[in-house]
Amino acid sequence: QKEVEQNSGPLSVPEGAIASLNCTYSDRVSQSFFWYRQYSGKSPELIMSIYSNGDKEDGRFTAQLNKASQYVSLLIRDSQPSDSATYLCAVNTGGFKTIFGAGTRLFVKA
Amino acid sequence: GAGVSQSPRYKVAKRGQDVALRCDPISGHVSLFWYQQALGQGPEFLTYFQNEAQLDKSGLPSDRFFAERPEGSVSTLKIQRTQQEDSAVYLCASSLVVWAGGDATNEKLFFGSGTQLSVL
Numbered sequence: 001q002k003e004v005e006q007n008s009g010p011l012s013v014p015e016g017a018i019a020s021l022n023c024t025y026s027d028r029v030s031q032s033f034f035w036y037r038q039y040s041g042k043s044p045e046l047i048m049s050i051y052s053n054g055d056k057e058d059g060r061f062t063a064q065l066n067k068a069s070q071y072v073s074l075l076i077r078d079s080q081p082s083d084s085a086t087y088l089c090a091v092n093t094g095g096f097k098t099i100f101g102a103g104t105r106l107f108v109k110a
Numbered sequence: 111g112a113g114v115s116q117s118p119r120y121k122v123a124k125r126g127q128d129v130a131l132r133c134d135p136i137s138g139h140v141s142l143f144w145y146q147q148a149l150g151q152g153p154e155f156l157t158y159f160q161n162e163a164q165l166d167k168s169g170l171p172s173d174r175f176f177a178e179r180p181e182g183s184v185s186t187l188k189i190q191r192t193q194q195e196d197s198a199v200y201l202c203a204s205s206l207v208v209w210a211g212g213d214a215t216n217e218k219l220f221f222g223s224g225t226q227l228s229v230l
Contacts, residue, residue, distance in 0.1 A: 096165060
């Protein structure tokens, strides 16, 4: 079992819709959770971080964390074609190593 | 500079050749990480530096991989006797503060554009 699992996609949504991206992790002592966006051929860019159970909103993005179920999700409201990218879920257990999932490819159709 | 700078952007090596990849972090950033990203995969941790001290090298895949940051700024990742399985994008990331698990706002990771290594 991979430490951080994501559906590879592609996830295709129409412009203006809500895109829902999910991630599960295996290590129960995980403390910090991140969503990175990576455009093709570019480096990852942090878009959201979350540390406690519940929802965290930042503009069109909402991160949700459920430690009991060991899952993290990212909602993108009013999806735009410019949101088309690979979204990487990442988890840290308190040490130096951040574990990344393989990413979910998102396509937003104009 | 304004961001994390990596060079070269692309490197083609013949199998068995040694390569050196350079990372110039954001000025003043204490923490520096190297990650390896294979095609279609997420980044995988290689090693972590706090200033010049290499505090974690558990992700280095073999003793052919060596990293250094002698003056606490620029870092070099060296791969000896390259193999085809070493082909990947090597990402460098820096963070302003001592890394303590990422649960603080100022622990944000800034990634460089990476070096794409192709071993033929």
